[in-house]
Amino acid sequence: MNRKFGIIPSEEAVKINSMLEKQTVPEIVRDYQNLSIIPYGETVSIIKLGGMNFDFMERKHLGLIKYGDFRAFYPNEYPVATDPLQDYTFDDQVTPVRIITDKGTFRVSHILWFPLTDIISGILLKQFQINKKLLPIEVFIDQKNQWLCKLFNLVGHDIISNLKSID
Numbered sequence: 001m002n003r004k005f006g007i008i009p010s011e012e013a014v015k016i017n018s019m020l021e022k023q024t025v026p027e028i029v030r031d032y033q034n035l036s037i038i039p040y041g042e043t044v045s046i047i048k049l050g051g052m053n054f055d056f057m058e059r060k061h062l063g064l065i066k067y068g069d070f071r072a073f074y075p076n077e078y079p080v081a082t083d084p085l086q087d088y089t090f091d092d093q094v095t096p097v098r099i100i101t102d103k104g105t106f107r108v109s110h111i112l113w114f115p116l117t118d119i120i121s122g123i124l125l126k127q128f129q130i131n132k133k134l135l136p137i138e139v140f141i142d143q144k145n146q147w148l149c150k151l152f153n154l155v156g157h158d159i160i161s162n163l164k165s166i167d
Helices: 011-022 025-033 068-074 110-130 147-153 158-162
Strands: 042-051 095-103 104-106 137-141
Touching: 011 137, 042 104, 042 110, 095 110, 110 147, 137 147, 147 158
Parallel strands: none
Antiparallel strands: 042 095, 042 137, 095 104
């Protein structure tokens, strides 16, 4: 449990972490892939955002899941890196993100994992600073992923840009 900023994980987060600790990496990958992709073209109320394999307050990966773990089972959905500076490579640690909405729990494309990881850290930090919950928030899930801008603006550029880099 991370109490560094007075953050106490929700009962659901504790349950998910406990479940993940008992699963193998292939089971984690399969369970994530079994989630429906976030429903594009719909308005949803985002209740929670959660990322696996990441300590959001310390801003570091936990060493469990690599991009290659997803690529091994779902090569069509997780392509080989064409630009290793921009794309995930086989050995890169990743943070798959779950989005809990009023319509269910969803996964997102791997291209959204990195920005959503920053947004989640920013939400946690800002909630601590203002002592107020930022979620739920209603967003329209568009094909160009402009809904991320609404989450980014919820947190604020100042907080996002000052987050400690991932080591």
